Amino acid sequence: MTDKAAGETESAREAIEALFRAQGTRLLRLAALYLEDMALAEDAVQETYLKVYKNFSAFRGESDLATWAMRVCINTCKDMRRSAWFRGRKQAVSLDSLPEPAVPVTQEDQEVLRAVLALPGKYREVLLLHYWQGIDARNIAYALGISEAAVYTRLSRARARLKPILEGGFEDEQPHQAGI
């Protein structure tokens, strides 16, 4: 390996470590939600880390690095859920198998959790990426491989379904541009 290549490898490692230091909690929580299991979530994030590292040179800048990592993480979780072992698990799942919250969850929180988790998956996924993870529509579209228009449609439908629960709801009626 040349000095230049070695230097690039080292700088990639530093960039990825910084990325996971900044975004690791977000990725871990998302993986925990997808996989409903902390051990699996940790495996998924580790797998994500390795994939990002191995494919770092192929990153084409279609999104920011954090969104790319989130896309890799989501696909890793989906791959794990498609595995024969995972499909064989009981399908009636909840968040009960995840660690108990470190701060109190209110009755209102419980109602919100229940309502959001009752949404059809494609609405729930987009809604949580936006309102929980704070990702804008363009980056959600990239992360999920769907059109931006589909993101807006799903967000709108998800909000309509949650309206009875979230009276007074959101101040922003359109997806904001906060980025990831």
Added chain:
Amino acid sequence: MNNPIKLAFDRRFSAIEMDETRLEKLSQAASAKTPGARPIKRALVLALSLLLVIGAAYSADLFLGIIDWQGNEIPPETEVMPTWTPNDTAGISAEALESLAYEALGSKPPEELWLARVENSWTSYFPKIRVNDFEQAQKLLREGGSPLMLPDHIPPEYAFNGGELSLYVGTEYHEALTWLGEESPEPGLTLRGYRLPPEAMGDFSGYLLHFVNKNGETLRLEARLSGGGEDFGLWQGDSCQALEIPGFQRALILERSSGRQVFAQQTGFVPISACGRDYFTRGEDTPENYPLEPEILSDVTYTLYATALSGEEMTALAAQFK
């Protein structure tokens, strides 16, 4: 910003943090499994090259999953998030109640539209009409003025083995639905029925027709009205190719280990405003305001599936749809 979702999920997941211990484990795993920034021997270069090739293939697998009409491979949009299951109701789980609901809905006569409620979630099952042969399906579609197409004829070695046409409820018929009442076959499960007006009985949203040859090989024809934006499952080992078939806007053929599928898209008819809800979801619980959502149906997606026909034979079959 008032964002109850963020507050609720942040609090629920508050114990999950990327702490220093986890970061250290990530870094160690990467060091163990990836090449470090150090001089390596020629043999290791070769090994690394091989790893990169394997890694690239594995990476490509990641993005197999869904293919759209343009042939773009995109990550799948499957149900991947956990599904909330309400508490058991009178000893029967909500999951079991949903299963019972689908059974009950499927047993209703074709002229009736039934909705089912489990706790606060609703689903509907749109009426289906069984057909006894291919000619009956052709006749019903023709008489209903349906935009759905069928082939002129089926390859002679295949015999009809069952089929059904499904109906939709046009928004213009909402007012004409007749209230049939409610049933509660189990505590926690409510069924609500409406009779369709006779004029709605020719509005077909799709069909599914099965044929089989003497060797047990299958041919299946399926059509479904949709609002566009269709995509198709793509699995490792599948190959996909775009086709041009007269009469269709777009077409694809997927070669799978289990058989071949030709997908074809028909457009160009007057879009249909219909109501549909085919999964359990939260809805308004008032008798006069049944939870049907209007959607615009502007495309038909056809699926031809065969275990023994060649790609050329399937394309030729699709080309005689009219």
